[in-house]
Amino acid sequence: MWHAIIEKASGAAVSFCTDLPAQLPSVLEAVPIDHQPGAGERWDAATRAVVASPPPSNLLVDAFAAADTTEKKIDVIARRLGLK
Numbered sequence: 001m002w003h004a005i006i007e008k009a010s011g012a013a014v015s016f017c018t019d020l021p022a023q024l025p026s027v028l029e030a031v032p033i034d035h036q037p038g039a040g041e042r043w044d045a046a047t048r049a050v051v052a053s054p055p056p057s058n059l060l061v062d063a064f065a066a067a068d069t070t071e072k073k074i075d076v077i078a079r080r081l082g083l084k
Helices: 059-066 070-080
Strands: 002-007 013-017 028-033 041-044 049-052
Touching: 059 070
Parallel strands: none
Antiparallel strands: 002 013, 002 028, 041 049
């Protein structure tokens, strides 16, 4: 069985393994997962699960390149991050 070794506070993955150490530091925990994350997958700290990676996109790059002012470039980034 695979495990994700994660930081308890953030949920961020530190490692993936099949053999657990005898004892983990108190700030880490082992979360059982079905398989090692592969191509097209990533660890999601919020849900503490392996999820599909979004497909690569050039839309942000194209929109950023088309923005002709610093203000418009910042707006493109803010929209991508869900801040607007």
